[in-house]
Amino acid sequence: MSFEKPAVVIDNGSYSIKAGFACDNHPVSIFRTLIGRPSSLNGSYGNKYYEVYIGDDALSQDNLELSQPIEKGTIVHWDNMERIWHQVYYKELKVAPEDRSVILACGSNSNMEEKIKCCEVFFETFNAPSVCIQSQSVLAMYGSGTTTGLCVDVGHDTTDVAPIYEGKMIAYAYINTGLAGSQISDYLEKCLSGRYILSDFKSPLDYESIKKSCLYITENCAVTRNNYIRKYKLPSGEEIDTSNEAFMASELIFQPDLVKGEKTGFVPLHEAIVNASLKCDPEIRKEMFEAIVPCGGLTMIPGFNNRLQVELEYCLSSPFNILSSSEQYAVSWLGGATFAGLSETMKIWVQKKQFEDYGGRIVRNKFF
Structure with a gap:
């Protein structure tokens, strides 16, 4: 055909x-x-x-x-x-x-x-x-x-880690971390509404826009805050400081329990990748690690791929390869x-x- x-x-x-x-x-x-x-x-x-x-x-x-x-x-x-x-x-x-x-x-x-x-x-x-x-x-x-590897899809309301072998998903090794873009938006809303009296603003806060323009991820979370000032400009021209929220919201992906200060039930992304690979047969794990493919809107956060590289280096003793793209979305x-x-x-x-x-x-x- x-x-x-x-x-x-x-x-x-x-x-x-x-x-x-x-x-x-x-x-x-x-x-x-x-x-x-x-x-x-x-x-x-x-x-x-x-x-x-x-x-x-x-x-x-x-x-x-x-x-x-x-x-x-x-x-x-x-x-x-x-x-x-x-x-x-x-x-x-x-x-x-x-x-x-x-x-x-x-x-x-x-x-x-x-x-x-x-x-x-x-x-x-x-x-x-x-x-x-x-x-x-x-x-x-x-x-x-490629047709074999680990797909890391960080989307709006699901984050899926799916091992793929020769164009077929290994369903029993699939993991959903439980945390995605909607939870990050909720966290931003909770933090910003707790710090600002939102009714004082002439324009309502657009949390999706704040995510796109302010979020970033550092390779090392112990950074000097002065180097990462983030301000968000409202349509009315007013500015709000989102430095702390932008940093902490992104850290949810890799350290959800630490950011929330409680047991969340969310699986840190790098741990989900390791666990999904361990569910696969040992004979194909090497092939899986040769192609780790991030995709989805949240993987476009500046610094995402570099941080994922660092976290996986701590977790894995075997070599791996992250296939990054300028159009991961x-x-x-x-x-x-x-x-x-x-x-x-x-x-x-x-x-x-x-x-x-x-x-x-x-x-x-x-x-x-």
Whole structure:
């Protein structure tokens, strides 16, 4: 099977959707995975006409009830997810879905029922000619030029450490640390609201913006604070000092119990990587360490890769290699674009006729 037109590649992230074509080296569109409806409806969505706002548009409007269709890597609201995919095809990529095969990057913990439902939507609603579903962790390896290694996906509401061997995830060795971007946002909010009277500001604090502009990670946490002053400028022009919060929030990734001052149940990232590798067969651990692939939005925090290198050097006696990239936030999407172009992966795709004939059975056979 070969594609007459480049396949559509969609990375279904909890925080943002990345979409584009398999012929490109960067997503065409990246927007928030959000649906906004007027809060005045009070859930009575079918009774009268109303406008639905999608993605970043939902954030720019007032008095909206916001919904995230993906939570912790799992699709929880299918109608809203379908609207987002509709937005991808018709407004972002401007292509007819029946003309393009599609590859979906799903969460590492996505179950078979979710994959079958995705196929139903794309075949029956969008009339796609063929569909392929792979985990974000697997595709991140392809996006880094390998098929075996440890994927470290630090996202908005999950942090997944997934060993991948020859393009397949070793499910029994998968570890979720329990801490991700949403917990860091909560920590920032708690600390800043405790230090400032937020009602005194003319503009509300945007904690996601503070994360992007202020956070950093040092190789050695015993640093001179004067070298790391961080200030955040509000839209109103007011400035607040976020030096302490920016430092401590990032340290949560590697020292959650120390930062919180209590037992959190979160697994430090470097420990999760070591534990995941120890769950794998000893014969393949050396190969795993040859490609440790960080991906996800939080891995773009300045200093992340250097700190991970330092922490793993303390934990591991064997050599290892971190495959860093300037586009770690999109490496899973890039892997999907690479995967769609490989002739040896064509047998994994599900054709529309196959799904009509065999239903969920063909999905179980292809995407085990």
